[in-house]
Amino acid sequence: MPSDVIQKLKGLKNANGHGRVSPDALWIQETRSHLMAQVRNTTTQSKKSVRAEHVFQWLEIFMPHNYAVAARRAFVFLLVLGVAAGGWSVGASASQDSLPGDALWKVKLATEKLQEVAVSVVGSNGVQVAVKKKILTNRVEEIKKLSEKPQEDYPKRIKQAKDQLKTSVASVNKVVGGAEPGQAVQLALEVSQTTQEASKVLKEAGQILDGTPANQGESQELSQEIDRTTKEFKKDTLAVIADAVQKQMDSGSDIGIQDENKIKKVVTDTLDELSGEIDEEKTKDIIEKAKQNSEVARSGDVGDTQEDVSSTTDSTVSLEFNSSTPEQLSTSSLKVSTSVKKVLVTSPEEIHKEDVNQAIQVVNQTSQEVRQLKEEITTLTQTNQLVEALERTKTLNDVTAQAKEGIRQLEQYVKKDIVSDPPPEDIPNVESKENGDISKETTVQENTTTTSTSTTAVKTEEHVVN
Amino acid sequence: MKDKIQEKKLLYKIVVHKDAEAFGSLYDVYVERIYRFVFYKVGTREDTEDLVSDIFLKTWNYLVSNKNTEVRSFSGLVYKVARNAVIDLYRKRANSKEHPIEHALGVEDSQFEKNEQKQEVAEILVLVRRLKSDYQEIILLRFVEELSIKEIAKILDKSSTSVRVTLHRALKKLKELSS
Numbered sequence A: 001m002p003s004d005v006i007q008k009l010k011g012l013k014n015a016n017g018h019g020r021v022s023p024d025a026l027w028i029q030e031t032r033s034h035l036m037a038q039v040r041n042t043t044t045q046s047k048k049s050v051r052a053e054h055v056f057q058w059l060e061i062f063m064p065h066n067y068a069v070a071a072r073r074a075f076v077f078l079l080v081l082g083v084a085a086g087g088w089s090v091g092a093s094a095s096q097d098s099l100p101g102d103a104l105w106k107v108k109l110a111t112e113k114l115q116e117v118a119v120s121v122v123g124s125n126g127v128q129v130a131v132k133k134k135i136l137t138n139r140v141e142e143i144k145k146l147s148e149k150p151q152e153d154y155p156k157r158i159k160q161a162k163d164q165l166k167t168s169v170a171s172v173n174k175v176v177g178g179a180e181p182g183q184a185v186q187l188a189l190e191v192s193q194t195t196q197e198a199s200k201v202l203k204e205a206g207q208i209l210d211g212t213p214a215n216q217g218e219s220q221e222l223s224q225e226i227d228r229t230t231k232e233f234k235k236d237t238l239a240v241i242a243d244a245v246q247k248q249m250d251s252g253s254d255i256g257i258q259d260e261n262k263i264k265k266v267v268t269d270t271l272d273e274l275s276g277e278i279d280e281e282k283t284k285d286i287i288e289k290a291k292q293n294s295e296v297a298r299s300g301d302v303g304d305t306q307e308d309v310s311s312t313t314d315s316t317v318s319l320e321f322n323s324s325t326p327e328q329l330s331t332s333s334l335k336v337s338t339s340v341k342k343v344l345v346t347s348p349e350e351i352h353k354e355d356v357n358q359a360i361q362v363v364n365q366t367s368q369e370v371r372q373l374k375e376e377i378t379t380l381t382q383t384n385q386l387v388e389a390l391e392r393t394k395t396l397n398d399v400t401a402q403a404k405e406g407i408r409q410l411e412q413y414v415k416k417d418i419v420s421d422p423p424p425e426d427i428p429n430v431e432s433k434e435n436g437d438i439s440k441e442t443t444v445q446e447n448t449t450t451t452s453t454s455t456t457a458v459k460t461e462e463h464v465v466n
Numbered sequence B: 001m002k003d004k005i006q007e008k009k010l011l012y013k014i015v016v017h018k019d020a021e022a023f024g025s026l027y028d029v030y031v032e033r034i035y036r037f038v039f040y041k042v043g044t045r046e047d048t049e050d051l052v053s054d055i056f057l058k059t060w061n062y063l064v065s066n067k068n069t070e071v072r073s074f075s076g077l078v079y080k081v082a083r084n085a086v087i088d089l090y091r092k093r094a095n096s097k098e099h100p101i102e103h104a105l106g107v108e109d110s111q112f113e114k115n116e117q118k119q120e121v122a123e124i125l126v127l128v129r130r131l132k133s134d135y136q137e138i139i140l141l142r143f144v145e146e147l148s149i150k151e152i153a154k155i156l157d158k159s160s161t162s163v164r165v166t167l168h169r170a171l172k173k174l175k176e177l178s179s
Helices: A001-011 A027-042 A052-062 A065-097 A105-122 A125-148 A156-179 A181-210 A216-250 A257-277 A281-292 A305-310 A353-382 A387-415 A424-433 A440-452 B002-015 B020-042 B045-066 B074-095 B101-113 B116-130 B133-144 B150-157 B159-177
Strands: A316-321 A334-344 A460-465
Touching: A001 B133, A001 B159, A027 B020, A027 B045, A052 A065, A052 B002, A065 A105, A105 A125, A105 A156, A125 A156, A125 A181, A156 A181, A156 A216, A181 A216, A181 A257, A216 A257, A216 A387, A216 B074, A257 A353, A257 A387, A281 A387, A334 B150, A353 A387, A424 B159, B002 B020, B002 B045, B002 B074, B020 B045, B020 B074, B020 B133, B045 B074, B074 B150, B116 B133, B133 B150, B133 B159, B150 B159
Parallel strands: none
Antiparallel strands: A316 A334, A334 A460
16 A cells, blocks of 8 residues: 555654664754854855845745746846946936036937937827927926026027027927828927927027127127027927918818817917017107118108108019908918018118118018008908918018018117218217207217228118018 | 745855854754665664765855855755765775665664564665665655655756656555565
8 A cells, every 4th residue: 555655654754763763962963063163164254245146146046947047137137227227317317407508418418319219219299299399398498597597608508508499499390290180280289389488488588688788799699599599480380380280171171179269379479479579659760760860861751651662663562462352362362572672781880871771661661561461360360261371470470570670770770870971070960969969979979980980881682571 | 935935045145145054054954854864875873973964064065165056945955965975875885895774774673673663664664675776765755854856856866757757666666565
C-alpha cells in the first residue's frame, strides 16, 4: 500500500525521539558558535547603501525567474529613460516661469517645441490647435508679466516676446487653415479670441514703450513695429476666419447660428476698434495746422475731401459706389481702389511742403475710404454676407493703417514745425507773432539749426491697396 | 508562506549585506533538516556532524563570494550543497574501499529494531536502504524533508516531470519490496 509506505516514510522524520536521527543540542550550539566565528571573519563591515545590483538581487530572490529577468530589463530601461528625462524635466520645469530675455526662456521654448512636434505626429487638428493656443497664451502671459514691472531692458525683452508671438500666431493659424470644414470655423473663432488678447497686450506694451524716456528712438521704432504686428494679427485672423467660412460653405454645410453670431461679433469688434484708432476731429485739426504751416492751405480743403481728391493728378482715388444693395455689394460692382502716393519720411526734418500736401491727401483719401468701408461692412454683416464682410474688414484694417501713418507724419510735421521752403529763419517771426505762443517760438528756434543743415529728400512710391 | 518570505528576506540580507546574523537564523532553521538528510545518507553521527558543519560553511562562502549569484531559495542551495558533500564522501569511501553506509545503517537499524515502538519506522528504513541511490534520495527529500517537487527538481538539477516519474518509480519499487 503506497499510502502505508508514505506514512511510514513520514515516520522517519518523527523518529527524533530516538536520539540518533536528531543532532545533539550541544553539538548544534557549538557548531553554530564555531560557524558564526568563521563567518564573521570572512565579512567586512560595509555601508548599507542601495545599489542597482541590490535591486536586481532583490528581484531575483523575491520574484519568479522569468519575471525577474523581465523586470530587470524594464528596470534598466526605465532607469535610463528616467535619468535622461529627469535631467530634461528638471531644466524644463525650472524654465516654466522664465520670461523673454531670461537664460531659461530658450529652454521653455524648446519644451514647447517638443510638445508641438509630438502632437503634430499623433494629434488631430483640434489637439494641435489646443497645444498651439496654449503656447500662444504663454506668450501673452509673458508680455503681461513684463509689462507689470518694466525693467531697464524692457524694449529688448518685448521685442523678443513680440517676435515669438508672431511665430506662434502664424503657426496656430497655419494649423487652423488645414483643418477640416466641419471644425475649421470653430477653431478659427477660438484662436481669434486668443489673438485678440495678444494684440491687446502688445498694444499696451507699445503704450509703455511710447512713454519710455530711455532709448527713445529705439522704443519708438519698436512701438511702430508692434503697431504693424497687431495690424497683421488682425488681418491674418480675419483671413483665417474668412477661409474657414468659405471652406464650410464650399463643403455644402451651413454655419451654425452660434458661429454666425460669433463671426459677426468679431467683425463688429474689429470695426469698433479700428474706428477708435482715428479721431476725426483731431485729424481735421492736424490737417489744418499742417496746411497753415506749409502755407498751402486753400479755402475748402479741410473737411472737403472730394475736392481734394478730384484736384489731385498724382493720386487717384477711384470710388465707384454704384449700388448700396446687399446683392450688388457682394459682387465686384463695389470697387474701392486706392492708388495713392504714399509719402515716406524717414525723419521729420526731411519733410517738404510737397510732402505735406501729399500726406494731407493720403489722410483725406484714406479717411474717406474708411467711412465708405464701414458702411459696407455694416450692410454686409446685417445681410449675413460674412465672407465679404470679413474681406472688407481686412481692407479696412489696411486702409486704417495707411491713414494712421499719414496722420502720424503730419503730427510730426506739426510738432516740429519744420518747412524747408521758405527758409527756416523766416518762420519763427511769422508763427510766433501770429500765434503769440512763446513756447512754440522757442521750439522753432531750436529746430532752425537742424533743418538748415539737413538734406531734404522726397521719397515717393506707388502704393496700391485693394 | 510567511516563513518563505522571512527566509527570502534573510537570504537577501546575506547576499546583499553579508549579514552573519541572518545566516545564523537560517542555520537555526535548517541545521536539523540537513543533519537528518545527511545522516540518512551517510549513516554515522561522526561523518554527519563533520559534513553538516562543512555544508553550512560552504553555503555561506558561496553566497557571499559570488557577486553574480542568482540564488532564489536558501533551502534549494543548502540541500544541493549537502547532496554534493555526500557524493564527495561516497567517492572518498569508494577510494578507501569502505562500505560505511551499509555498515552504519546496519548499526542504526539495529538501534531502531530494539525499540518496538519504532519497529515500523525501522522496517521502512531497511527497505529504503535497499533502493538504489537515486530513489533513496528522492524519497528522503519528498517524504522526510517534505520538499516540493519543484524544490527537489532544483536540488537534483532535473525537471519537475523527471522528478515525478522517478518518485513514482521509487514508490513502486518500495511497495514491491514491502510486499
